[in-house]
Amino acid sequence: MRLDVLGSAGTYPTADRPASGYVVSAGTTHVLCDAGFGTFAELTRRMDPDQLDAVVLSHRHPDHCVDFLALHHALSYGPYQRRGLLVFCAPGVEDRLADFLGAGEGHVFFDVFDFHEVGETNHVTVGSIDLRFAVTSHRVPTIATRFEAAGRSLAYSADTGPGGGYPELCEDADVMLCEASLEGERDDHHFVHHLTATEAGAIAREAGVQKLILTHLPPSLDPERSRSEATSVFGGKVAVASPGDVYEI
Numbered sequence: 001m002r003l004d005v006l007g008s009a010g011t012y013p014t015a016d017r018p019a020s021g022y023v024v025s026a027g028t029t030h031v032l033c034d035a036g037f038g039t040f041a042e043l044t045r046r047m048d049p050d051q052l053d054a055v056v057l058s059h060r061h062p063d064h065c066v067d068f069l070a071l072h073h074a075l076s077y078g079p080y081q082r083r084g085l086l087v088f089c090a091p092g093v094e095d096r097l098a099d100f101l102g103a104g105e106g107h108v109f110f111d112v113f114d115f116h117e118v119g120e121t122n123h124v125t126v127g128s129i130d131l132r133f134a135v136t137s138h139r140v141p142t143i144a145t146r147f148e149a150a151g152r153s154l155a156y157s158a159d160t161g162p163g164g165g166y167p168e169l170c171e172d173a174d175v176m177l178c179e180a181s182l183e184g185e186r187d188d189h190h191f192v193h194h195l196t197a198t199e200a201g202a203i204a205r206e207a208g209v210q211k212l213i214l215t216h217l218p219p220s221l222d223p224e225r226s227r228s229e230a231t232s233v234f235g236g237k238v239a240v241a242s243p244g245d246v247y248e249i
């Protein structure tokens with residue numbers, strides 16, 4: 001299995017760092033996981049959008065899904081014939097995107113995509129990749145996703161605060177791709193729906209994962225500090241995701 005980082009910036013993008021977006025691949029199967037600000041252009045550097053087998057949208061916050069609208073425009077109005085592309089998402093995502101497009105009955109949006117709302121009871125297979133989900137602790141309904149192929153596993157947090165279903169989803173994963181929106185000590189009064197790097201490291205240690213990749217660091221954070229804070233708790237290998245990174249899992 002392969003993880004290709006399109007973007008990793010938390011909250012908002014910068015010139016060289018789009019917001020959250022990844023491609024998870026196994027053989028010829030490709031799943032786009034989140035589509036934050038700036039990630040569609042990065043996707044087109046790697047593949048034609050009609051090569052995707054499915055899309056996962058973790059939640060309706062724009063830094064995770066707004067470039068799905070660019071994917072819609074490419075597939076609907078570009079040269080591609082693709083219809084019925086599978087989309088697995090948290091409740092509320094399809095309605096939000098359809099609203100933005102003004103997509104009423106009969107709109108091409110509903111031909112191009114085949115939406116499925118998923119939660120912790122769903123288990124789906126896309127080509128050679130199995131996907132399971134957990135509901136995270138966030139401000140709006142949000143799903144974390146575990147990808148498995150050929151005995152290897154990747155657990156992606158999406159956005160989450162402490163608690164929720166993500167820690168269990170990570171159990172014995174080969175790679176944990178986890179948000180770390182915060183540095184230093186937790187402030188109980190702010191940002192309770194995101195994790196510190198230390199908390200990400202603690203989840204990795206408890207779950208017994210092999211490798212931790214931190215992501216969703218806002219541009220104002222120091223990645224080396226985050227990596228160091230997570231490492232001091234986890235004790236294993238910690239990386240910080242950057243666009244262009246490719247991880248063989």
Ligand SMILES: [Zn+2]
Binds near residue numbers: 059061138159
């Ligand atoms: Zn969010």
